[in-house]
Amino acid sequence: MAPKVLVSDKLSETAVQIFRDRGIDVDFLPDVGKDKEKLAEIIGQYDGLAIRSATKVTPTILEAATNLKVVGRAGIGTDNVDKEAASKKGVIVMNTPFGNMITTAEHAIAMMFAVARQIPEASESTHAGKWEKSKFMGVELTNKTLGVIGAGNIGGIVCDRARGLKMKVVAFDPFLSEEKAAKMGVEKVELDDLLTRADFITLHVPLTDGTRNILSAENLAKTKKGVRIINCARGGLVDEEALAELLKSGHVAGAAFDVFAEEPAKENALFNLPNVVCTPHLGAATTEAQENVALQVAEQMSNYLLTGAVENALNMPSVTAEEARVMGPWIKLADHLGNFAGQMSDEPITAINVLYDGVVSEMNLEALNCAVIAGIMKNVNPDVNMVSAPVVAKERGIQISTTNQDKSGSFDGYIKVTVVTAKRERSVAGTVFSDGKPRFIQIKGINIDAEVGAHMLYTTNEDVPGIIGALGQTMGDMDVNIANFTLGRSDAGGEAIALLYVDAPVPAEARAKLAELGLFTQIKPLHFDVA
Known part of the structure; x- marks a missing residue:
């Protein structure tokens, strides 16, 4: 379904036509921005909101904006937008600093x-x-x-x-x-x-x-x-x-x-x-400037809604259309790694450390960091995204650090995420293969090669015979089909891990049966958004 945008202030018809030409469903209601009750009533229908200065984007409006992803201000000043509330809601706020x-x-x-x-x-x-x-x-x-x-x-x-x-x-x-x-x-x-x-x-x-x-x-x-x-x-x-x-x-x-x-x-x-x-705030008041900022905001909002490109955002790192295309699989990987680390952490996180190696170290690390943090914070609040997650992390006092380095291993590039709690550190690393699919390549320092699935099961155990049989037999008995089965160990007889990609969530009964065997030190179901 095409994204839907509301233009609630007076923008030029040419700007409105840009939305239409880009295949976006647009409603041009230039007076509704002055009617806060009406705006609150209808804003839930829209993915984007294009404004000038008359529309006030308040916490009340944002609360009603259940589908809103981006607010575009035709002009520089965004005093009429509650940017903190927008960030917490996960809504990008853009302006047009160059048009005037x-x-x-x-x-x-x-x-x-x-x-x-x-x-x-x-x-x-x-x-x-x-x-x-x-x-x-x-x-x-x-x-x-x-x-x-x-x-x-x-x-x-x-x-x-x-x-x-x-x-x-x-x-x-x-x-x-x-x-x-x-x-x-x-x-x-x-x-x-x-x-x-x-x-x-x-x-x-x-x-x-x-x-x-x-x-x-x-x-x-x-x-x-x-x-x-x-x-x-x-x-x-x-x-x-x-x-x-x-x-x-x-x-x-x-x-x-x-x-x-x-x-x-x-x-x-x-x-x-x-x-x-x-003069009465006339700095941007020329025909050329008003037209320029209107056209610019329409292009920026269209680019974001259609390609994920982020331009002139005040609460999100900028990502060009080319970066969005190239980085898409890496952003998805960053989200998966963060989500994995977050699901494995049952204690308050005090710090998040992210290492970027090889080709990925030359990408837009700010945006990738936002994806990592979003993946982690989803386990605290399922509604967070790349905009709101850094705000949530900051509110919780979590320290974020980033390291980038030249290619150091057999992969062209990889990302390693480490979360720190008062008791321990947990790390997980991954890469993107040539097919564009993210893969887990290391957990707790143990090398693996695992596809990412919507439903997974993670176990840890002492490296002894019978683990594969126990997992396979139990999953079979519970009618859970295994799509991919990955094993790894630190050394012979040392700590070992298994990561199963299964077709459906692993039921609690299956986990209880595995626990009864006395072979496993940890049994953890995992869920990932692979859409």
Whole structure:
């Protein structure tokens, strides 16, 4: 059956048509996002939800979204989506960070020009029939120093445009390397240095605990007298009250804000101050940008629902369509290994260690880790998936570690999962053969070669004669057909294991009969999702 998507905000018809062209069943109900009761009533029908800013994806909506797999936000900001609740529910949250980069960067440049030349006030004065030519004395941008806080996607475009205006650009960004800065033609500096040198300061960072009030009262006091400040990124990055006081005192010559700590901004400390330019969050508001993000979100959601490709997700590692194709069998293997380890662990897990060897070590390890964790956590909560499992593991205080290494054995690549509890460690390893089928190749350090089946039986015993007969006879007596039978041992007379792939679940009576024989130290039924 084709995936079903609800478009609950106003997206372009072209974007809606993308879903249809990709074979996805889509309902275009652009006003339902404003009706939370109606949305909650119908959301259970859908695999995907495409939104802008009007739809609020709350825990209540997510609770009703019994089939939902992905929420796609046409735009950057996802404040209207409860990402923590979505992650716990196993729903991927995507945005479109690149569709409106140029538009937002251009708006910042436009705001910088506006505040440099006092264009809004001069326009209002002229419309009023005044001719106050001497009142609006501006400043040039040429040869001025622009301080860019955040030189990522949008900030990088602003840097490029500013250099085209013959400005000197200094950038503060902890993730900006010296090499990248040199390539961009900007000077990488610390924040205090930027504050004291910049004639204009523009912000291009997300709002996080680390960036909230990055231009605090204390930092604003460090700025150069006559500085002009532009914020087209996020409200909350600047202490607006402190900035208002510095504007009144004349220390700050002007400000241009497109975003505010509280939106919609009906009142604000910056309103009605001289040489303060304000716009109502217009950074992405161009025809081109709105169309771009709509098309982008439709493509991203379609790719995920049809191929498993994950692009621009905020709560899941990105996986390209090519990676999804190549990694599919390895992701399934990672899930099986995690599931095996989880089913074998009857004590609280404190740590999960994953080793990637050979070809698999060069793949998307973040995504594979999510699959391993999901496999393990299924035994705690059957509803977890690759999105929600890391959240569940974190809540339980489980430490995750990853090691990758070059090919070290006879297989082109393999994955080894070790779970640690307060009492013991358990490990299981597997690989993917050329037929694309996952195989178990080692359990507790004992080499084996076992297919993965929906129903399996795992036993441990001392290496003595009669084990094969006991297992075969008991399964036969209980009318359980064995599809595959794998044995392994540490050494002659040492510890041995058996892994049986059977056609149906092993009944409790069969396990009781095996236990009565006194040959086995462990008898464990296992179940795997091999669909």
